[in-house]
Amino acid sequence: MNDRLKNLLLSVAAAATALSASAHAEQTPVDTVVHVDRIQVTAIKQGLDLRSSPVASTVLGSRTLGRTRTSALKEVSELVPNFFVPDYGSRMTSSIYVRGLGARIDQPAMGMNVDNVPLMNKNNYDFELVDAERIEVLRGPQSTLYGRNTMGGVVNVYTLSPLAWQGTRFGAEYGSGRTMRLRASTYHKLRDGLGIAAAAWYVRSDGFFDNLATGERCDWERLGGGRLKIQWRGKRGLRIENTAAFSSLTQGGYPYAYAGDPIADQNGQTLVRPGEIRYNDPSSYDRTNFSDGFTLRYDAGRFSLSSITSYQYSDDRMILDQDFLPLSYFTLRQTLREHTFTEDLVLRSRGDRAYRWLFGAFGFYKHGRMEAPVLFKRDGIDRLILANANAHDPEYDYAWRDETLPLDSRFRMPDAGAALYHESEFRTGGWHFTAGIRVDWERAVLHYENSTTARYTKTRRADGAAYDLEFLLDEGGRLEQSFTEVLPEFSVRYAFDAGNDLYLSAAKGYKAGGFNTQMFSDVLQQKMMKRMGFGTEYDIDRVVSYKPERSWNYELGGRFTAARGALRGDFALFWIECRDQQLTVFPEGTTTGRMMTNAGRTRSLGAELSVQASPWRRLDLDLAYGYTHAVFRRFDDGRHDFRGKRIPYAPEHTASLRASWSIPTGLKWLGDLVLTAGARGAGRIWWDEENTLMQPFYVLLDATIRIEHDRYSLDLWGRNLAGERYDTFRFVSMGNAFLQRGRPRTFGITLNINISHKTDKP
Amino acid sequence: MKKLFLLLFAAAAFAACDDDKDYGTANEEYSGTLTVTLLSDPSQVYTFDDKRFSLVSADDGTLTLWMHETQFVPQMPVLTMEVPGIAYTRMPERLNLSGERLVPKMGGTPYEKYVITNLAGTLTDAEPSDRLTLSFECMGFRVAYAGTETD
Numbered sequence: 038m039n040d041r042l043k044n045l046l047l048s049v050a051a052a053a054t055a056l057s058a059s060a061h062a063e064q065t066p067v068d069t070v071v072h073v074d075r076i077q078v079t080a081i082k083q084g085l086d087l088r089s090s091p092v093a094s095t096v097l098g099s100r101t102l103g104r105t106r107t108s109a110l111k112e113v114s115e116l117v118p119n120f121f122v123p124d125y126g127s128r129m130t131s132s133i134y135v136r137g138l139g140a141r142i143d144q145p146a147m148g149m150n151v152d153n154v155p156l157m158n159k160n161n162y163d164f165e166l167v168d169a170e171r172i173e174v175l176r177g178p179q180s181t182l183y184g185r186n187t188m189g190g191v192v193n194v195y196t197l198s199p200l201a202w203q204g205t206r207f208g209a210e211y212g213s214g215r216t217m218r219l220r221a222s223t224y225h226k227l228r229d230g231l232g233i234a235a236a237a238w239y240v241r242s243d244g245f246f247d248n249l250a251t252g253e254r255c256d257w258e259r260l261g262g263g264r265l266k267i268q269w270r271g272k273r274g275l276r277i278e279n280t281a282a283f284s285s286l287t288q289g290g291y292p293y294a295y296a297g298d299p300i301a302d303q304n305g306q307t308l309v310r311p312g313e314i315r316y317n318d319p320s321s322y323d324r325t326n327f328s329d330g331f332t333l334r335y336d337a338g339r340f341s342l343s344s345i346t347s348y349q350y351s352d353d354r355m356i357l358d359q360d361f362l363p364l365s366y367f368t369l370r371q372t373l374r375e376h377t378f379t380e381d382l383v384l385r386s387r388g389d390r391a392y393r394w395l396f397g398a399f400g401f402y403k404h405g406r407m408e409a410p411v412l413f414k415r416d417g418i419d420r421l422i423l424a425n426a427n428a429h430d431p432e433y434d435y436a437w438r439d440e441t442l443p444l445d446s447r448f449r450m451p452d453a454g455a456a457l458y459h460e461s462e463f464r465t466g467g468w469h470f471t472a473g474i475r476v477d478w479e480r481a482v483l484h485y486e487n488s489t490t491a492r493y494t495k496t497r498r499a500d501g502a503a504y505d506l507e508f509l510l511d512e513g514g515r516l517e518q519s520f521t522e523v524l525p526e527f528s529v530r531y532a533f534d535a536g537n538d539l540y541l542s543a544a545k546g547y548k549a550g551g552f553n554t555q556m557f558s559d560v561l562q563q564k565m566m567k568r569m570g571f572g573t574e575y576d577i578d579r580v581v582s583y584k585p586e587r588s589w590n591y592e593l594g595g596r597f598t599a600a601r602g603a604l605r606g607d608f609a610l611f612w613i614e615c616r617d618q619q620l621t622v623f624p625e626g627t628t629t630g631r632m633m634t635n636a637g638r639t640r641s642l643g644a645e646l647s648v649q650a651s652p653w654r655r656l657d658l659d660l661a662y663g664y665t666h667a668v669f670r671r672f673d674d675g676r677h678d679f680r681g682k683r684i685p686y687a688p689e690h691t692a693s694l695r696a697s698w699s700i701p702t703g704l705k706w707l708g709d710l711v712l713t714a715g716a717r718g719a720g721r722i723w724w725d726e727e728n729t730l731m732q733p734f735y736v737l738l739d740a741t742i743r744i745e746h747d748r749y750s751l752d753l754w755g756r757n758l759a760g761e762r763y764d765t766f767r768f769v770s771m772g773n774a775f776l777q778r779g780r781p782r783t784f785g786i787t788l789n790i791n792i793s794h795k796t797d798k799p
Numbered sequence: 800m801k802k803l804f805l806l807l808f809a810a811a812a813f814a815a816c817d818d819d820k821d822y823g824t825a826n827e828e829y830s831g832t833l834t835v836t837l838l839s840d841p842s843q844v845y846t847f848d849d850k851r852f853s854l855v856s857a858d859d860g861t862l863t864l865w866m867h868e869t870q871f872v873p874q875m876p877v878l879t880m881e882v883p884g885i886a887y888t889r890m891p892e893r894l895n896l897s898g899e900r901l902v903p904k905m906g907g908t909p910y911e912k913y914v915i916t917n918l919a920g921t922l923t924d925a926e927p928s929d930r931l932t933l934s935f936e937c938m939g940f941r942v943a944y945a946g947t948e949t950d
Contacts, residue, residue: 429876432910495908504908567868567879570905574868 081153081334081343081383082182082395091471091528091540093176093594093609095120095647095661104697104713104743106210106752106787108166108218108240110149110192115691115717117174118609118645119663123686125766125777127290127322128258129355131162134687135176135189136611137641137667138588141686142555143619144548146189148179152196152266152280154330154347155183157377157403161326161351164284165260167238168197168206168222176645177590177611178546180524181473184399184456188546188588188615196280199224199232200268204793212754212785214254216242225794234266245780246292249315250363258288262326274336279329286324293361296767296774300362308363318358318368318414325352342384349377361775365414366421375405395460395473405450411558413442421771426569431498438492438505446557447486454479454549460526467538469530477522483552483581486513487561508568510561516578520585522547536598536605548586548619556581584635588615594645606648613641620672636674639684641667655699663691672726679726688719690734699745708746715739724767730774735763737779752787756780828853829931831946835871838939845872852931852946854922861885862896864933871940880905882915887922896920896933903937913937920944 087094095117097107107113110131114122121134132139138146145159156162166172173193183191208220222236244256262284269277294314299307309315327350334343352374360366378401385395413422418437426435460473491508528542560575567574594609618637643665650658667684683689695715702710720734738761741754757780766777833850837843851867864882881904887894898918902909920933928948935942 432912433908495906497908499911506907568906570879570907 081332081345082385082397087173087175088536088596088607089532089538091469091530091542091594092179093118093592093607093611093645095174095176097172097174099170101659102166102169102172103750103789104711104741105695105715106741106754107169107172109163110166110172111163113172113174113192115693115719116659116661116695117176117663117691118647118661119176119643119665119691120174121688121691121719123765124780127288127355128163128286128324129160129290129322129353131159132686133159133162133189133192136613136643136663137639137665137684137687138189138613138615139687140548140619143551143553143583144586145186146548148183148185148187148191149194150183150191151194152278152330153193153332153345154280154328155379155381157349157379157401158351158375159186160324160353160373161349164326165238165240165262166194167220167236167262167264168234169194170197171195176609177542177592178524178526178544178588180477180544180546181458181460181475181526182395182397184458184475184477184524185454185479185547185549188548188586188590196264196266197222197224197234198268199226199234199266200230200270202793203232204791206792207790208788210785210787213781213783214242214245216240216783216785218787230270230272232268235263236266237261237263244289244292245783246294246314246778248292249313250317255289255314255320256292258286258290260284260286260288274341276332276334276336278332281329282327284324284326286322288322289320290322291320291357291361293766293768293775293777295362296776300364315363316358316361317363317365319356320358321354321356323354326350336387339387340384341387343382345379345381345383347377347379349375349379351375351377359411360417360771360773362773364416364420366417366771367411367413369409369411371407371409373405373407375403377401377403391464393462393464395458397456397458399454399456399458401452401454403450403452405448405452407448407450407554409446409448409554409557411444411446411561413444415440418442430570433495433497436494436496438494442491443489444558444561445486445488446554446561448554448557449484450482450552452479452481452551458524467532469528469532469540471526471528471530473526475522475524477524477547478519479521479549480517480519481549481551483516483554484513485516485554485557485577487511487557487564489561489565491565508565510564510568514577516552516582518550518582518584520550522585522587536602537596539595540593542590542592542594544590544592546588546590550582550584550619552581553583554581583619584617586615586617586619586635588613603651604648605650606646608647609645611641611643611645613639615639615641618672620674636672637669638671639667640670641665641684643667655701657697657699659693659695661691661693665689669726674726677727682726682728683723685723685725685728687722689721691717691719692736693717702744706746708744711741711743711745713739713741713743720763724764725769730767732764732767735761735779737761737763748792749788749790751789753784754787755782755784757782827855827929828949829929829946830949831931831944833869833871834943836941836943838936838941850944850946851949852933852944854931857883859884862887871938871942878905880913882918885918892924894922896922898935 083090087096111122111124119136132141133145133147135147140146149156149162176190179187179191203224203226205223210218218240220238224234226232240260242258244254246256248255264282266280292314294312295309296311299310301307330347332345334341354372357369359369381399383397386393423435423437456475456477458475462469462471488511494503494505496503524545526544528540530538530540532538560577560580563575591612592609596607598605616638617635618639619635620637645663648660667687669679669682672679697711697713700710716736716738718734718736720732722732724730738758739756740758741752744751760782763779764776765779768775829852830849833847835845850869853865855863857863862885864885866880868877868879870877882901884901885896885898887896901915901918902911903913903915915935915937918935923930931946933944
């Protein structure tokens with residue numbers, strides 16, 4: 038090594054050490070409580086200093102979250118490389134795509150934990166991030182520590198601690214779409230080691246998109262909630278934390294615009310034109326949540342024992358005009374009530390030793406009841422059922438005797454799972470070797486009941502003989518499947534110094550198996566067609582059951598620090614082989630529906646780069662870029678072979694560039710003027726397996742003028758300032774194409790007030 | 800197994816209490832091979848494996864044959880056909896089945912154009928499973944079926 042390089046590395050090491058010391062004001066081992074920003078959390082499974090872990094990660098701290106006014110996970114999209122959370126449908130559709138992995142329905146590819154408590158239903162991922170002080174996005178499988186549904190990674194959200202900050206905060210925001218956001222929270226230290234925090238919030242919005250059939254905005258929402266957090270930290274190593282949260286949501290949602298050729302009625306009058314949102318039946322989403330997370334931790338000299346217990350209750354209702362047209366085809370009214378219990382026990386070594394270990398045991402029980410009645414209405418009966426029957430049968434004319442056709446489905450879903458896991462880390466010099474393994478077992482059960490009544494008349498064309506027929510169905514059954522997954526991980530890391538390292542890792546991830554209840558309307562339809570004399574009856578187990586999806590992630594990454602810490606960054610190159618992918622296919626034979634199966638194999642290759650730079654004292658630059666080349670290696674849906682085609686919905690590129698310039702006003706009471714400009718983009722995004730429809734790369738420009746003071750901040754902001762027109766979702770229903778446009782140009786003003794009682798200087 | 804033979808002694812009672820029979824599910828179901836020959840060109844033969852047929856006794860002392868999800872040529876839609884009025888005669892260890900001209904039903908109504916003629920067959924009381932063999936003509940096809948009782 039030449040002297041110049043040696044000097045550079047030494048200066049980088051010194052700078053990184055200084056930076057680390059300032060960021061982590063309390064130099065404690067990573068397995069104990071640490072102050073980072075203004076959270077005070079127990080790093081139960083992994084250290085909060087993710088820069089020393091062999092994982093691709095992005096940490097958004099309180100300053101970034103404040104300056105970007107992040108209020109939901111969707112707003113983190115693209116700030117993290119290859120992390121894409123499209124905003125479409127309703128708050129129920131919390132699809133996350135990372136590195137080409139993702140899912141529109143059922144099991145997610147990304148897990149989410151709030152203050153160490155795992156959210157077990159992805160329908161609940163989209164919630165109001167009130168006083169979130171830190172968001173970690175860990176990319177790549179985290180299955181050894183977190184288990185099911187983390188093959189793409191994990192998002193950890195930590196909220197403000199009453200032991201780290203005491204005071205009262207108010208927030209008020211008003212913006213386009215008559216969107217108003219109100220927050221209030223208070224943090225108190227009752228006595229040494231005991232803190233309590235209460236937060237409440239309310240959000241309302243009239244929405245941004247008009248439904249021309251009703252003449253009203255369709256994506257309005259009202260959301261309210263509260264949180265109570267109690268933390269106690271004893272002097273003998275015992276810590277207790279309990280967080281209870283409640284929220285209630287009602288919203289319209291689903292601003293789906295028609296994207297096909299104009300549709301005319303029988304008189305030739307145009308019913309809907311391309312680009313119009315025009316559907317006649319009501320659509321909405323309501324959700325009530327309650328959760329309680331109880332964390333207990335005991336630190337002994339050489340080890341710590343932690344217990345994370347949670348109860349989660351969710352009650353949601355989705356009402357959909359499923360044809361999204363000004364015609365009365367059919368509607369869905371789906372309600373799901375779910376109770377979940379989780380328990381995670383973690384025993385890990387403490388101290389700064391060469392060998393560190395962790396043992397864990399996890400279990401959960403989830404019980405859900407769902408009702409999902411589909412109601413065929415006049416147009417649906419005439420155009421989808423009778424038109425087919427009459428075209429199919431030259432002997433008879435079919436006529437429906439009722440105005441509607443109900444297809445009722447009711448489900449009870451008790452699921453349970455258990456896991457044991459272990460991770461060992463050995464350090465020698467700059468080398469860090471990590472190996473881990475987890476054994477996950479899960480049993481999924483589905484009790485189903487289907488019923489329908491159809492009354493119709495067949496009239497023989499030859500002689501007019503009429504037959505009144507009735508089709509009654511009331512049947513039920515039980516499906517069960519269980520699976521065991523062994524999830525290993527290996528990594529080796531070499532730390533050149535505190536700010537520069539390289540790592541190589543291989544890890545297995547999986548998405549749990551289960552049952553696709555949405556297929557039951559197809560099952561019922563096929564059954565009815567068979568009773569009418571034509572069609573093939575489904576094997577229900579085969580149609581609705583799907584098994585786990587598995588992936589292996591191979592990764593080379595590293596971090597770098599230069600210019601005395603003024604330039605920091607990380608990079609990763611990844612290769613993911615995904616097998617038994619959960620996909621929807623057309624069954625063999627002449628059935629008209631679809632079925633869920635483990636039919637696919639995909640490969641995802643890509644690269645990620647994050648850079649934070651402070652080239653001048655008051656200028657901060659943040660860059661995040663991700664590239665993914667994700668293709669099907671095997672996927673035949675029964676009609677087409679999609680081998681070599683890009684995987685839909687996951688973007689090829691994500692990019693974000695943000696610059697903040699702080700200008701001292703010179704007035705103590707006013708603080709700094711912070712000018713922030715940002716651009717974020719994503720694309721290309723393919724919308725179909727054939728890769729015929731695609732959203733090109735688009736860029737959204739944002740800007741904020743902020744007055745920033747310790748006690749308050751005032752933001753004037755604008756989003757999508759160039760008015761970029763882009764699609765955030767596109768799909769086909771009953772042969773008709775629909776899309777959702779991204780939000781238009783929006784403006785707003787945000788005021789935050791922080792009345793500090795006392796700040797603990799760590 | 801053997802249930803149909805036993806039940807034929809109490810056919811009326813069976814018919815009265817079998818709610819499922821209108822929908823083509825019977826207690827006696829067979830799985831076998833369907834061989835279809837075009838009468839106008841006997842060189843054209845189509846074979847379909849794993850086809851499910853079932854027999855149900857009726858109030859009038861005849862049998863009803865259900866052909867589940869059946870097609871005679873690949874281009875034909877999959878149909879579930881009900882063929883009522885099949886006569887039977889009891890022989891040692893077997894039933895002989897026959898029908899001169901039978902109008903099948905689909906979805907609960909008769910279809911004259913699919914009339915079945917020259918139906919002949921046997922239901923053999925065999926171990927380990929009963930065997931059903933059938934042949935008939937329909938829509939210009941000669942149809943032969945050979946199946947064994949399913950559990």
